[in-house]
Amino acid sequence: MKVIILGGDGFCGWPTSLHLSAAGHEILIIDNLSRRNIDNELEASSLTPIRPMGERIETWHKLTGRELRFLNIDVSRHYHRLLTAIIQYKPDAVIHFAEQRAAPYSMKSSWHKRYTISNNINATHNLLAAIVEANLDIHVVHLGTMGVYGYGTVGMKIPEGYLNVKLEAENGNLYEQEILYPANPGSVYHLTKTQDQLIFGYYNKNDQIRITDLHQGIVWGTQTEETRIHESLINRFDYDGDYGTVLNRFLMQAAIGYPLTIHGTGGQTRAFINIQDTVRCIKIALENPPMLGERVKIYNQMTETHRIRDLANVVASLSNAKIQYIPNPRNEDDENNLYVKNDQFLSHGLKPVTLADGLLEEIVDIAKRYSSRCNIDKIPCVSYWNKECQKNSKLQN
Amino acid sequence: MKVIILGGDGFCGWPTSLHLSAAGHEILIIDNLSRRNIDNELEASSLTPIRPMGERIETWHKLTGRELRFLNIDVSRHYHRLLTAIIQYKPDAVIHFAEQRAAPYSMKSSWHKRYTISNNINATHNLLAAIVEANLDIHVVHLGTMGVYGYGTVGMKIPEGYLNVKLEAENGNLYEQEILYPANPGSVYHLTKTQDQLIFGYYNKNDQIRITDLHQGIVWGTQTEETRIHESLINRFDYDGDYGTVLNRFLMQAAIGYPLTIHGTGGQTRAFINIQDTVRCIKIALENPPMLGERVKIYNQMTETHRIRDLANVVASLSNAKIQYIPNPRNEDDENNLYVKNDQFLSHGLKPVTLADGLLEEIVDIAKRYSSRCNIDKIPCVSYWNKECQKNSKLQN
Numbered sequence: 001m002k003v004i005i006l007g008g009d010g011f012c013g014w015p016t017s018l019h020l021s022a023a024g025h026e027i028l029i030i031d032n033l034s035r036r037n038i039d040n041e042l043e044a045s046s047l048t049p050i051r052p053m054g055e056r057i058e059t060w061h062k063l064t065g066r067e068l069r070f071l072n073i074d075v076s077r078h079y080h081r082l083l084t085a086i087i088q089y090k091p092d093a094v095i096h097f098a099e100q101r102a103a104p105y106s107m108k109s110s111w112h113k114r115y116t117i118s119n120n121i122n123a124t125h126n127l128l129a130a131i132v133e134a135n136l137d138i139h140v141v142h143l144g145t146m147g148v149y150g151y152g153t154v155g156m157k158i159p160e161g162y163l164n165v166k167l168e169a170e171n172g173n174l175y176e177q178e179i180l181y182p183a184n185p186g187s188v189y190h191l192t193k194t195q196d197q198l199i200f201g202y203y204n205k206n207d208q209i210r211i212t213d214l215h216q217g218i219v220w221g222t223q224t225e226e227t228r229i230h231e232s233l234i235n236r237f238d239y240d241g242d243y244g245t246v247l248n249r250f251l252m253q254a255a256i257g258y259p260l261t262i263h264g265t266g267g268q269t270r271a272f273i274n275i276q277d278t279v280r281c282i283k284i285a286l287e288n289p290p291m292l293g294e295r296v297k298i299y300n301q302m303t304e305t306h307r308i309r310d311l312a313n314v315v316a317s318l319s320n321a322k323i324q325y326i327p328n329p330r331n332e333d334d335e336n337n338l339y340v341k342n343d344q345f346l347s348h349g350l351k352p353v354t355l356a357d358g359l360l361e362e363i364v365d366i367a368k369r370y371s372s373r374c375n376i377d378k379i380p381c382v383s384y385w386n387k388e389c390q391k392n393s394k395l396q397n
Numbered sequence: 398m399k400v401i402i403l404g405g406d407g408f409c410g411w412p413t414s415l416h417l418s419a420a421g422h423e424i425l426i427i428d429n430l431s432r433r434n435i436d437n438e439l440e441a442s443s444l445t446p447i448r449p450m451g452e453r454i455e456t457w458h459k460l461t462g463r464e465l466r467f468l469n470i471d472v473s474r475h476y477h478r479l480l481t482a483i484i485q486y487k488p489d490a491v492i493h494f495a496e497q498r499a500a501p502y503s504m505k506s507s508w509h510k511r512y513t514i515s516n517n518i519n520a521t522h523n524l525l526a527a528i529v530e531a532n533l534d535i536h537v538v539h540l541g542t543m544g545v546y547g548y549g550t551v552g553m554k555i556p557e558g559y560l561n562v563k564l565e566a567e568n569g570n571l572y573e574q575e576i577l578y579p580a581n582p583g584s585v586y587h588l589t590k591t592q593d594q595l596i597f598g599y600y601n602k603n604d605q606i607r608i609t610d611l612h613q614g615i616v617w618g619t620q621t622e623e624t625r626i627h628e629s630l631i632n633r634f635d636y637d638g639d640y641g642t643v644l645n646r647f648l649m650q651a652a653i654g655y656p657l658t659i660h661g662t663g664g665q666t667r668a669f670i671n672i673q674d675t676v677r678c679i680k681i682a683l684e685n686p687p688m689l690g691e692r693v694k695i696y697n698q699m700t701e702t703h704r705i706r707d708l709a710n711v712v713a714s715l716s717n718a719k720i721q722y723i724p725n726p727r728n729e730d731d732e733n734n735l736y737v738k739n740d741q742f743l744s745h746g747l748k749p750v751t752l753a754d755g756l757l758e759e760i761v762d763i764a765k766r767y768s769s770r771c772n773i774d775k776i777p778c779v780s781y782w783n784k785e786c787q788k789n790s791k792l793q794n
Contacts, residue, residue, distance in 0.1 A: 110476070110529070110530045113526050117518065118515070118518075118519055155567060166563040168553070174563065182577060387604075
């Protein structure tokens with residue numbers, strides 16, 4: 001298939017580009033290098049030494065004979081360059097990662113909130129408007145988030161996107177209806193993904209665009225089969241307070257002999273998936289598109305759930321690290337349960353990489369190996385969700 | 398109260414500004430005059446001769462001694478001018494009309510879709526971000542639309558924003574939950590209002606912003622008690638295919654002796670409200686804000702529902718006009734029922750102006766009186782919702 005990958009330079013986009021290229025798909029990467037530019041802004045960088053796009057593409061070509069094409073386009077702002085690329089390339093599918101993807105970054109200031117809203121909503125909408133204007137039948141695969149659901153409802157597993165509810169009619173009869181799972185975003189970043197869902201629903205209904213939306217959990221792990229081939233192909237490992245996920249920050253702290261810092265009680269339960277499974281899931285979604293006229297297809301792209309303090313205990317036991325509890329910069333419940341359905345990917349044959357199997361490798365091969373590149377000042381999260389959270393953090397410090 | 402009115406030069410914003418000023422509130426209008434600029438783009442204009450903002454304000458001051466302040470700011474693009482205005486003026490409330498509000502305009506082309514998304518979402522989000530940054534307790538009153546609901550569910554009245562549903566737990570028990578009514582927008586314009594709802598929900602939850610969202614029906618009528626005082630204060634009357642509502646187009650056609658053009662079967666049922674009731678409802682909402690910590694307050698701001706072909710028959714009987722059926726440029730159901738709850742405004746004492754009482758005045762005092770200013774070429778709607786609608790229209794013509 002001919003595939004355009006928007007955001008193909010990022011943490012999920014790059015290994016996806018390689019995985020699909022290795023599988024024989026023709027790949028055009030479109031990216032404005034915003035993730036590298038945000039590194040400059042934050043004075044932080046990937047622990048792993050990621051290489052410029054030109055070197056990445058050249059290395060891949062030398063080692064595999066396969067070609068990756070690349071265009072530097074800001075999808076949220078340069079509509080006509082995107083439209084032209086779509087008309088000229090005529091892709092079978094577009095995989096859309098071109099969004100600001102860190103919740104703490106989205107909450108740093110008014111500017112960051114506004115950037116995240118404008119960048120993400122315009123990127124998604126520009127893509128859909130361009131597909132309609134190009135008048136081509138293109139399957140859109142979008143990286144969404146489990147965060148659109150909030151933290152579930154009492155007594156039931158979170159379904160894959162759609163929820164059956166019963167409504168009471170005026171005459172007292174109950175009747176069933178299927179609805180999009182009610183949105184409950186936890187940050188401005190998550191808010192944009194709930195707004196994306198409405199864009200997808202509308203363009204699917206009005207213009208019969210075929211769309212798959214992947215509600216992904218927190219991704220852990222760094223390397224995939226393809227990024228491991230050569231160090232010039234290595235993937236990002238973010239450990240800073242904005243872009244580093246909770247697990248990466250624990251791994252980094254463990255590797256350099258610092259206590260693992262838990263926000264709040266650590267009773268938050270989250271869904272996880274390994275980066276190797278992410279790229280496999282995207283390949284499955286790409287190769288199993290919805291039919292023309294079918295509603296938006298939604299998968300829960302996660303493989304296990306864990307409480308944050310349990311994760312900390314596992315990392316501590318593998319590394320002899322200590323644990324420290326600090327005030328939570330986020331406005332969220334201290335404790336929550338999370339039960340999630342993920343039957344669709346399992347039925348397509350996905351065999352998940354588990355945290356139990358992969359964590360030690362992350363500590364040894366990534367966090368410890370590159371620990372001399374770590375700037376420990378960058379690990380704490382200093383984005384506060386609201387003025388209360390900021391006050392609580394200051395009181396304790 | 399000190400009130401900022403975003404979009405205070407528009408069809409609903411201008412009479413609201415006068416109504417609240419007459420009631421003794423201190424008013425600052427913020428508007429970028431986009432509605433007048435779109436008149437230039439569409440080569441169409443209000444049937445009624447609307448006057449420049451400077452003349453409107455001067456006339457109001459001369460006749461009533463009351464002052465209206467005005468700033469020309471694009472709320473969607475000039476965040477820091479908006480923030481500065483909020484910090485300096487310290488309003489008790491901001492009424493937010495600053496969105497592109499015509500469904501057909503939002504569907505004219507990719508550019509118009511993209512403008513509507515970017516303008517409306519950024520305007521709403523900039524306002525919320527600015528209120529958080531200013532750290533002031535400001536009540537936001539927003540003009541939403543009945544269109545967020547789609548056309549209702551079988552066998553029940555559309556509630557005011559929130560819906561009680563029953564969910565089946567894993568153990569088979571049913572339990573109740575209240576959710577935001579599932580969004581089902583009918584155009585890109587309506588889509589933006591469903592996205593606004595998510596912004597409101599998030600900022601209300603995370604930052605305790607007090608918000609009232611008014612889900613308004615189709616507004617008919619031109620004048621209010623205040624705009625009638627002097628011709629320099631007259632309100633807009635739009636009859637063109639993009640901004641003219643169905644009723645205004647019928648009135649215009651009747652006034653100039655043309656057949657009333659019905660899109661499709663005319664079996665679409667819609668909710669209506671008179672402009673005089675709109676300004677009354679906004680005053681009620683303004684003066685009855687939600688408590689701090691209360692969820693977003695949602696009112697259905699409409700007073701009656703009618704099928705389009707029934708409306709056409711009423712206008713025809715008042716004017717001896719003929720009726721002509723033409724292909725529907727919109728992608729929507731031919732026939733729908735619509736039952737809506739509006740108990741909250743009625744319980745605040747609203748006594749609706751009915752179509753039966755007010756229609757003749759609209760024909761005589763507005764459509765006929767200013768009919769020499771009408772450009773009949775502008776009446777047809779030539780915005781097609783998708784390629785199918787466009788094809789159907791061409792086949793018949």
